[in-house]
Amino acid sequence: QLQLQESGPGLVKPSETLSLTCAVSGGPISSSSYYWGWIRQPPGKGLEWIGSIYYSGSAYYNPSLKSRVTISVDTSKNQFSLKLSSVTAADTAVYYCARPLKMATILGDFYYWGQGTLVTVSS
């Protein structure tokens, strides 16, 4: 059974860079042709797609966040990561990593999810 687990600091200062990692267990990232995604949810609000990355490293981002986001993959550690720069209080959210149902596509059908991790932006 595939499992995803987010990790990283729960508190980030304004203007700094938020960094999170999603560890994947139950199957190797490198042998599966999926786009691995990051989605976030501000407290009490809706979901927002941040971006997705292919196991080979090809990444696509939400246009509204593109200038601040970098998603990378480390197949040797079976994990992928999110970096969001110049954060403000508006970036406070639960951050989820997820994998879609279908291979090689970014269609929004996220089937496997991590439990989510709350990141608060505050000084």
Added chain:
Amino acid sequence: QSALTQPPSASGSPGQSVTISCTGTSSDVGGYNYVSWYQQHPGKAPKLMIYEVSKRPSGVPDRFSGSKSGNMASLTVSGLQAEDEADYYCNSYAGSNNLVFGGGTKLTVL
């Protein structure tokens, strides 16, 4: 890009049916048959209930169904049960490897 439009709330009594709408544009919902629906209980990660407008992943009850007409997609929950009370979100492919979510609908089982 703008979020898809969902009603903030919906409700129904046990056994009844309720339909939640998700309105977009011809650049997202209307342009592709790639609408997904998620159920989210408080404090939990979202669960995929419908993908590609009307397909159900394994294990999702057939009480949940999806459809689309023009720029609006819909999720129907038939035979409402207490455990269906949750937040529901739609999302759609929006072209150029881009995705957009709806604002969410809180479903209350009366």
